[in-house]
Amino acid sequence: MASIPPEAAAARCRIEIDKLRKGFLASGNEGDREVVAVDDASFRINDGEFVALLGPSGCGKSTILNMVATLIAPSGGAIKVDGAPVTFGKPERHVGYVFQKDTLFPWRTVEDNIGYALELAGVPSGERRGRVAEAIHQAGLDGFARFYPASLSGGMRQRVSLMRTLIANPEILLMDEPFGALDTHTKLDMHSVLLDLWERQRQTVLFVTHDLGEALTLADRIILLSARPGRVKQDFRVDFARPRDAVALRETRQYAELFSRIWHSLGEEFTKSRNA
Amino acid sequence: MRRIATLLWQVAIGLGALAIWEWGWALHDRLPWLVPDLLDPYFVSKPSAIFQQFLGMSCLVGRDGTWSFATDGAFAKCMGRSDNNLWIATWFTLKNTLWGFLTGVSSGFVLGLLLGRSDRLSEIFYPYITAFNSVPRIALAPIIILAFGIGDASKIVTAWLVVVFLVFFNTFEGARSVDRDHINAARLLGASEWQVTRTVIVPSTMAWLFASLSPAISFSLIGVIVGEFIGAEHGIGRMIIEAEARGEAAGMMVAVFVLMIAGVILSALVRRVQAYLLRWRPAQQLSA
Ligand SMILES: Nc1ncnc2c1ncn2[C@@H]1O[C@H](COP(=O)(O)OP(=O)(O)O)[C@@H](O)[C@H]1O
Ligand SMILES: [Mg+2]
Numbered sequence: 001m002a003s004i005p006p007e008a009a010a011a012r013c014r015i016e017i018d019k020l021r022k023g024f025l026a027s028g029n030e031g032d033r034e035v036v037a038v039d040d041a042s043f044r045i046n047d048g049e050f051v052a053l054l055g056p057s058g059c060g061k062s063t064i065l066n067m068v069a070t071l072i073a074p075s076g077g078a079i080k081v082d083g084a085p086v087t088f089g090k091p092e093r094h095v096g097y098v099f100q101k102d103t104l105f106p107w108r109t110v111e112d113n114i115g116y117a118l119e120l121a122g123v124p125s126g127e128r129r130g131r132v133a134e135a136i137h138q139a140g141l142d143g144f145a146r147f148y149p150a151s152l153s154g155g156m157r158q159r160v161s162l163m164r165t166l167i168a169n170p171e172i173l174l175m176d177e178p179f180g181a182l183d184t185h186t187k188l189d190m191h192s193v194l195l196d197l198w199e200r201q202r203q204t205v206l207f208v209t210h211d212l213g214e215a216l217t218l219a220d221r222i223i224l225l226s227a228r229p230g231r232v233k234q235d236f237r238v239d240f241a242r243p244r245d246a247v248a249l250r251e252t253r254q255y256a257e258l259f260s261r262i263w264h265s266l267g268e269e270f271t272k273s274r275n276a
Numbered sequence: 277m278r279r280i281a282t283l284l285w286q287v288a289i290g291l292g293a294l295a296i297w298e299w300g301w302a303l304h305d306r307l308p309w310l311v312p313d314l315l316d317p318y319f320v321s322k323p324s325a326i327f328q329q330f331l332g333m334s335c336l337v338g339r340d341g342t343w344s345f346a347t348d349g350a351f352a353k354c355m356g357r358s359d360n361n362l363w364i365a366t367w368f369t370l371k372n373t374l375w376g377f378l379t380g381v382s383s384g385f386v387l388g389l390l391l392g393r394s395d396r397l398s399e400i401f402y403p404y405i406t407a408f409n410s411v412p413r414i415a416l417a418p419i420i421i422l423a424f425g426i427g428d429a430s431k432i433v434t435a436w437l438v439v440v441f442l443v444f445f446n447t448f449e450g451a452r453s454v455d456r457d458h459i460n461a462a463r464l465l466g467a468s469e470w471q472v473t474r475t476v477i478v479p480s481t482m483a484w485l486f487a488s489l490s491p492a493i494s495f496s497l498i499g500v501i502v503g504e505f506i507g508a509e510h511g512i513g514r515m516i517i518e519a520e521a522r523g524e525a526a527g528m529m530v531a532v533f534v535l536m537i538a539g540v541i542l543s544a545l546v547r548r549v550q551a552y553l554l555r556w557r558p559a560q561q562l563s564a
Binding site: 069071091093095096097099101103105106107108109116117119120121148149150151164165168 | 455457458460461462463464465466467468471475476479480482483555556557558
């Protein structure tokens with residue numbers, strides 16, 4: 001252990017995925033058949049990296065993310081978080097997850113949703129209130145603390161979801177198309193919010209999306225998956241300067257260039273998944 | 277405009293029905309084809325007689341026809357004459373209804389939660405629950421009176437029995453349909469098994485429980501009245517049976533009206549509680 005070279009220590013590997021495979025048993029009229037959602041996927045994510053997992057719908061992005069989150073068990077391969085293999089059903093404490101679906105607790109107000117993780121951890125109510133108020137302010141939700149999720153817009157609900165996860169200060173953040181259901185304008189808005197929050201903490205992020213523009217706006221790296229069964233097709237570096245402006249970035253030449261380079265490759269996979 | 281018209285219609289229909297009830301029988305001999313025999317005051321009494329009877333039964337007016345509160349101590353004396361006057365009977369019926377409701381709702385909820393969240397338990401108990409559920413609960417009332425006597429306990433047990441199944445099935449259904457993603461979200465936010473139960477399963481099942489509160493309070497009242505019919509020392513049900521034995525239609529009608537008012541008030545209260553507890557639901561779902 002004493003002989004770790006300095007550059008390796010600087011780029012500490014947080015998530016390591018090795019030959020990951022997942023087959024689902026699908027029952028049809030010709031008996032049970034295995035649907036391979038993910039096959040032989042391998043990649044590594046270093047500390048503080050913002051990585052987008054990009055691919056057409058149904059290529060196994062959620063499946064990979066859910067395996068990292070220990071929500072589903074892999075059929076083969078290995079997942080290591082901070083060097084230790086993860087166990088199915090035992091989520092790591094410092095890993096946060098933001099769902100694609102709205103999973104706010106409808107019976108809790110905005111502030112009680114955001115404070116949920118602190119409540120579980122037994123943080124005293126005085127401290128909790130302070131941290132929740134700060135989170136509400138950071139997410140631009142001032143004045144909505146006592147509202148129930150049902151009375152909020154989709155964008156606001158997703159901000160609450162984000163803060164509910166971020167308040168526990170996770171070092172690793174898994175996000176599954178968190179803005180997938182939002183309209184373009186709200187989505188851009190949310191990109192700014194997320195970039196802003198991320199600049200403060202520089203968490204390690206694995207962000208699933210099928211939206212190339214979103215991946216380019218947010219990520220340092222884009223891992224392009226092939227059509228089902230998902231495996232890593234290409235790995236792109238996105239070295240636009242930070243902090244980024246989610247709107248202005250889209251008008252730059254570098255953005256346009258990288259967009260068209262990835263677009264072509266992504267397009268092939270979209271065609272394959274349509275014909276599959 | 278529409279609301280006023282509706283209100284006018286409602287008042288007109290109510291007054292019309294009362295008028296037919298009050299004066300319809302007078303036409304019976306002349307127009308027998310128009311006035312059914314059922315309107316005979318011997319069976320259904322008349323609004324005016326019922327009101328008179330109410331004043332007497334509630335000790336507001338003494339036997340001599342004067343207001344009780346005009347004479348010192350007349351009300352207390354009238355109240356002391358019977359241990360099942362209108363006030364005491366109403367008190368006992370309401371008290372037992374509430375107890376039946378509370379015990380039925382709480383035990384139904386716990387059972388529903390346990391069986392709903394445990395496939396093993398629900399598998400084992402399934403045949404017994406279906407068997408019990410197909411017995412009309414009211415059929416057990418005489419057995420319960422026999423076992424628990426004619427006091428309050430038997431009324432509470434009867435009411436409990438009708439309420440518990442209703443609440444059980446609702447809770448069971450609710451406990452099975454807890455959103456998996458809510459449970460996963462809680463786990464990923466650091467919840468232990470017990471914390472998942474307390475902060476996700478119980479609150480989301482509660483929503484289903486609340487939906488059963490309105491019918492539960494009505495069922496509870498039915499259970500208590502049936503129990504009182506069969507054997508009781510106090511209660512509105514017993515008043516009805518006694519009035520029937522004396523052939524006193526007005527007395528029965530007073531009791532029925534008291535039950536109607538009690539039913540309306542209890543349901544309204546439960547609905548208020550329900551609306552408050554379910555305030556987090558989107559508005560359109562509340563009315564459903
Ligand atoms: N629980 C499951 N049972 C059977 N098949 C599944 C299940 N979950 C996902 N799949 C299949 O696996 C493939 C990948 O799904 P998913 O990971 O959700 O894709 P993505 O998130 O990239 O859109 C899809 O073809 C889907 O039908
Ligand atoms: Mg998905």
